[in-house]
Amino acid sequence: MKGKIVLIVGGSGGIGSATAKKFGKEGAKVVLAARNKVKAEEVAKEINDNGGEAFAIETNATDPEAVERMASEIEDQLGKIDVLINAFGQGIIQPFMEIDTADAKEIIDVNVYGTFLVTQTVMKHMKEDGPTSVVMFPGTMGKYVMKNASVYAASKFAIQGFTKALIEEQRRGKTKFSLLYLGGVDTAFWDDERVSMKVKKEMMLTPDEVADAVFYAVNQPSGSVLNEMVIQPESHQLV
Template identity: 55%
Template sequence: MEDKVVVIAGGTGGIGSAIARLFSKAGAHIVLAARNREKADAIASEINESGGKAYATDLDVTDMSSVYKMTDNVIKELGKIDVLINAFGTGMIKGIMDVDPKKAREVVDVNVNGTIMVTQAVLRHMMSEKSGKVVMFPGILGKHVMRNSSVYSASKFAVAGFTKALVEETTKRFNIGYSLLYLGGVSTDFWENPEVDMKVQADKMLDPEEVAKAVYYAVTQPAPGILNEMVIQPDSHQMV
């Protein structure tokens, strides 16, 4: 990963920040793209003070101008994007009759439309270079459903379908590899969202640092191999 440019959209979350720290230790140049610029700056400073290479940039995945400004700035400053990791998202675990339609639209806007816009913007550059890797996190609820996951699962199934279609469209012609990570519960602030009406035991969940190792494994597969899909779940609540 030495000198590879890794853009982490949603780099201030538990998973995104863990990925940033791990990849920086391997010599990658980390771009922390997030709405929370203050937190992104703090993580970038931590990485740089530890001898890594990182910088923060603003990103609102629901705003097309913000998305394209971010990608254009990265290309201007660093010259390329080798890896895109879409580590952002928002949750909703509620019975359908308790769902606020406005909140449901926000989930779709972030998880689906945001993923489409960010990926499209970065693919412009990857396709011109005929090289790149993209990591998506549909999560286990983008593969299996559970009670009260209707809206959230709809958004995550969409991410999985979008990615699989991109494989058909861009992999052979432009040499872009895609990895889908179907993760079970991860111990992050995802569960603090008031739209996630679910009791959880954080101590029985996946650790973000272990997830980061899985992402690193996916991204560093030697050519011509591509890790297309990976399922990782806590042993306490598997869905198969």
């Protein structure tokens, strides 16, 4: 990964932060993009203090102008992007009839439209003369469903379908797409008041474990691609 430009959208905490540190440790030039630039800068500083090379940039995944500005600045200042990791998203776990319509729209806007917008825009700024990678996180809710996950699962299934269609469309291209279906991960996701579940976070996957999986996916040999991976906690995490 030495010198590779890795863009992590949603890099200010949780999976994005841990993944940034992993790639920074391995010599990549890491760009952490987030709505909260202050937190992203804190992560970037930690990477830089440990001998890595990291940068923070503010963006909004649902704002076309902000996303284009982010991608253009990266290309202008660092070069063409090698790896895109879409580590952003929002969750909602509530009974269907109790879901606020504004919350449902926000989840779909961020998780579905945001993923489309970021991916399409960044791919225009990725290297054309070498292999590139795009990593998505549909989570297990993008593969299986559970009670009270109607809107969230819909958004995650959309990411799965979107990515698989891209794979077919880009089959003759040089971009590798990886779908990571993660079970419960110990992140701030569970602190959102819209996620109405009792969980044991200590029994979940850690962000560092996920970061190792992302690094493994991106670093497959040139003649192969890790299309899909399911990672679950050893024990069922619900109370």
